[in-house]
Amino acid sequence: MYLSSASFALCTLAGLFLSTVEAASEVVQAQMPARTSYEGTSCKQTIFQHSFASSYGVPYVGIYSPPKDCSFTTTIFNISVKSRGRQYDRLALLFLGDIEVWRTSTAMPSQEGIFWSYQKDMTAFDTLLRTDQKVIFDLSNVFTDLYTGAFNVTLEALYYNDKYISELTPPDKIFPISALASSKNISSVMSLPDDNATVSIQLPRNVKHAIVSLQASGNGAEEFWYTNVPTEYVNTFPENPGWLFGYSPFREVQLLIDGKLAGVSWPFPLLFTGGVDPGLWRPIVGIDAYDMPTFDIDVTPWLPLLCDGKPHVFGIKVVAFDSTAKGNVGTIGQNWWVTGTVFVWLDTHGKQTTGSGVASHISDPVFGYHPQATTTTIGNTTSNSSFYFDLTARRSLSISSTIHTSSGSKVATWSQSLAFTNIQNMTDLAFNQSLSMLTTGSHTDSFSSIRTSYSYPLNLYSSYVIAPASKITLSSVLALIDRSLITKGINLLSYLSGIKLGSESLSTRQNAESKYYWNETIVEGTADDTGLLEQWFSYAGKSGLRSNGVRKFSRHLKEVDDEIVFDDEAWKTMNVPATQPLPYVEGEPVV
Numbered sequence: 229m230y231l232s233s234a235s236f237a238l239c240t241l242a243g244l245f246l247s248t249v250e251a252a253s254e255v256v257q258a259q260m261p262a263r264t265s266y267e268g269t270s271c272k273q274t275i276f277q278h279s280f281a282s283s284y285g286v287p288y289v290g291i292y293s294p295p296k297d298c299s300f301t302t303t304i305f306n307i308s309v310k311s312r313g314r315q316y317d318r319l320a321l322l323f324l325g326d327i328e329v330w331r332t333s334t335a336m337p338s339q340e341g342i343f344w345s346y347q348k349d350m351t352a353f354d355t356l357l358r359t360d361q362k363v364i365f366d367l368s369n370v371f372t373d374l375y376t377g378a379f380n381v382t383l384e385a386l387y388y389n390d391k392y393i394s395e396l397t398p399p400d401k402i403f404p405i406s407a408l409a410s411s412k413n414i415s416s417v418m419s420l421p422d423d424n425a426t427v428s429i430q431l432p433r434n435v436k437h438a439i440v441s442l443q444a445s446g447n448g449a450e451e452f453w454y455t456n457v458p459t460e461y462v463n464t465f466p467e468n469p470g471w472l473f474g475y476s477p478f479r480e481v482q483l484l485i486d487g488k489l490a491g492v493s494w495p496f497p498l499l500f501t502g503g504v505d506p507g508l509w510r511p512i513v514g515i516d517a518y519d520m521p522t523f524d525i526d527v528t529p530w531l532p533l534l535c536d537g538k539p540h541v542f543g544i545k546v547v548a549f550d551s552t553a554k555g556n557v558g559t560i561g562q563n564w565w566v567t568g569t570v571f572v573w574l575d576t577h578g579k580q581t582t583g584s585g586v587a588s589h590i591s592d593p594v595f596g597y598h599p600q601a602t603t604t605t606i607g608n609t610t611s612n613s614s615f616y617f618d619l620t621a622r623r624s625l626s627i628s629s630t631i632h633t634s635s636g637s638k639v640a641t642w643s644q645s646l647a648f649t650n651i652q653n654m655t656d657l658a659f660n661q662s663l664s665m666l667t668t669g670s671h672t673d674s675f676s677s678i679r680t681s682y683s684y685p686l687n688l689y690s691s692y693v694i695a696p697a698s699k700i701t702l703s704s705v706l707a708l709i710d711r712s713l714i715t716k717g718i719n720l721l722s723y724l725s726g727i728k729l730g731s732e733s734l735s736t737r738q739n740a741e742s743k744y745y746w747n748e749t750i751v752e753g754t755a756d757d758t759g760l761l762e763q764w765f766s767y768a769g770k771s772g773l774r775s776n777g778v779r780k781f782s783r784h785l786k787e788v789d790d791e792i793v794f795d796d797e798a799w800k801t802m803n804v805p806a807t808q809p810l811p812y813v814e815g816e817p818v819v
């Protein structure tokens with residue numbers, strides 16, 4: 229059983245036996261386990277073990293070979309990482325050839341050292357895992373006298389000969405939408421807005437289902453995209469230059485087929501482990517930090533076109549709100565890292581999938597936008613004292629065709645409906661910034677009768693004090709965060725693969741308050757840092773596994789000042805309280 233609370237036990241042990249030497253601590257992500265027990269493997273192997281020190285642009289490159297004389301149906305990858313020293317959080321991308329199979333961020337290490345491991349079910353990539361693959365793991369790290377933390381990574385594959393309730397049907401073919409750069413021993417990630425993120429793919433003629441998974445994350449000037457302001461307001465506080473980033477807080481990741489819109493993702497606002505307040509995410513990292521979510525789009529309605537035996541162009545674009553552009557849709561800042569994966573299931577008894585032309589009903593995004601800068605005049609000087617704006621967006625789309633396969637004709641439809649609200653108010657030259665955001669959406673696909681819906685509320689308040697250049701005082705941030713990830717419905721990829729059956733529901737909330745101080749020379753915590761983070765996590769679903777499948781799981785945990793103070797896990801669901809408005813408005817407690 230997985231029910232032990234490893235981190236809690238370790239802290240206790242460390243306290244008992246290691247009074248002088250501080251032990252490394254585990255940094256966890258609250259997540260549903262990939263299975264109820266990891267015992268009983270048919271076989272396992274280490275894919276690689278590598279220390280990422282000065283690894284900027286120098287990925288690990290090696291070969292994955294399938295295990296010999298080992299019968300298996302399920303594959304789990306177990307990543308485990310150790311680090312000690314001073315270091316920022318980093319992003320890491322795992323590729324099998326040109327196909328990205330896992331994107332993770334790292335935790336920020338400490339002088340005492342940290343470690344974590346995370347298990348991801350890779351069964352959907354079965355067709356790749358049965359032949360040799362070039363493994364490229366890009367964890368670009370910087371290693372200097374100041375930044376001394378290397379990330380020591382072990383990636384292990386665990387194979388199980390599981391029985392499934394209905395048939396296990398992982399995709400027959402997998403195609404990358406990527407830079408196709410593995411032959412050069414580099415990552416195939418594409419960087420927007422600069423790259424031309426398109427690829428020409430010739431699908432087999434007999435496809436019955438096809439989906440595209442999109443992986444996209446904002447980095448650099450786009451790391452906190454959801455706190456960005458409309459471009460015409462970046463200079464609202466000229467006394468604080470470079471603090472605000474433009475291109476608005478709205479992002480839409482688009483999938484294009486032959487230049488036509490096939491679906492969109494309004495991304496989950498991921499907070500990396502150095503995000504807003506680096507002290508906050510230890511020992512509990514942000515939602516999805518170790519396994520960054522993909523968004524799946526059903527492209528089955530496109531099959532009559534895609535199965536014509538000719539190459540077609542799959543493209544990924546990321547756009548933002550721009551009040552000055554036509555249709556209010558414009559470009560983004562530097563940069564978004566994107567890839568896509570086309571998963572294909574073959575109609576084994578069919579020669580060619582045919583059908584009607586694709587009928588698209590796509591409404592352009594409809595925006596509501598109200599900016600308001602307030603000025604104050606002191607003596608003969610007028611300046612902006614606060615800047616408020618609300619931005620709302622909604623859109624819906626439906627793409628449909630009639631497809632003929634060996635099992636007959638049917639209407640295949642992919643429909644999406646999305647809504648977005650982002651309200652920000654900043655004072656104190658934008659050093660004080662409050663954000664209230666809500667992204668919601670739903671979709672229906674061509675193969676299940678299940679409507680999938682999701683909701684990502686995020687309330688965030690941050691108040692920064694930046695030390696003057698003399699560096700005799702520390703800078704600080706006070707951060708309040710309350711946010712949730714709520715989904716109900718199916719994961720298209722695991723549902724079509726038989727890994728999951730029917731509807732699943734997942735709900736998790738993180739509520740945190742912290743204060744962090746840092747030295748402009750060295751970003752690491754101080755003894756004065758305080759932090760409190762409580763997380764609730766609850767899952768219910770139908771596993772396709774006959775045994776060891778997770779049907780219900782919950783975890784309730786809390787950290788206070790870098791220590792876990794409680795951690796309850798159970799094979800049952802729990803009540804996850806809803807994200808609340810923040811208790812302060814611009815520093816004033818609500819009485």
Ligand SMILES: *[C@@H]1O[C@H](CO)[C@@H](O)[C@H](O)[C@H]1NC(C)=O
Binds near residue numbers: 266308345384386
């Ligand atoms: C994952 O790997 C780490 C390090 O090798 C190991 O301690 C841990 O037990 C492994 N987890 C599983 C589920 O096998």
Ligand SMILES: *[C@@H]1O[C@H](CO)[C@@H](O)[C@H](O)[C@H]1NC(C)=O
Binds near residue numbers: 310311312341379
């Ligand atoms: C990481 O690996 C390097 C090189 O093998 C080693 O010197 C270092 O001690 C390791 N760090 C940790 C935290 O295990």
Ligand SMILES: *[C@@H]1O[C@H](CO)[C@@H](O)[C@H](O)[C@H]1NC(C)=O
Binds near residue numbers: 290411
């Ligand atoms: C790519 O890496 C592999 C494994 O390290 C090596 O054998 C090969 O020579 C490299 N190829 C190129 C083009 O650098």
Ligand SMILES: *[C@@H]1O[C@H](CO)[C@@H](O)[C@H](O)[C@H]1NC(C)=O
Binds near residue numbers: 427541
């Ligand atoms: C991007 O690539 C596609 C083909 O993959 C090509 O048709 C198009 O012209 C390219 N666009 C630019 C701006 O290079």
Ligand SMILES: *[C@@H]1O[C@H](CO)[C@@H](O)[C@H](O)[C@H]1NC(C)=O
Binds near residue numbers: 462465612
């Ligand atoms: C106030 O903000 C507006 C909008 O960003 C800007 O154009 C203007 O220059 C600002 N005024 C001052 C005095 O900084």
Ligand SMILES: *[C@@H]1O[C@H](CO)[C@@H](O)[C@H](O)[C@H]1NC(C)=O
Binds near residue numbers: 607608
């Ligand atoms: C603004 O007021 C200050 C002090 O009262 C004065 O020194 C300065 O010349 C004034 N500036 C302008 C542009 O009027």
Ligand SMILES: *[C@@H]1O[C@H](CO)[C@@H](O)[C@H](O)[C@H]1NC(C)=O
Binds near residue numbers: 701702
């Ligand atoms: C910041 O760290 C540097 C390097 O350790 C040190 O020289 C400096 O005194 C520190 N500054 C403050 C304000 O603590």
Ligand SMILES: *[C@@H]1O[C@H](CO)[C@@H](O)[C@H](O)[C@H]1NC(C)=O
Binds near residue numbers: 653654655
């Ligand atoms: C923004 O914050 C300021 C300072 O707290 C407040 O005076 C103002 O009313 C707020 N604006 C809005 C629209 O909430």
Ligand SMILES: *[C@@H]1O[C@H](CO)[C@@H](O)[C@H](O)[C@H]1NC(C)=O
Binds near residue numbers: 706
């Ligand atoms: C900024 O936030 C801090 C901390 O919440 C608060 O004490 C201060 O009054 C705020 N400043 C303004 C101008 O609202």
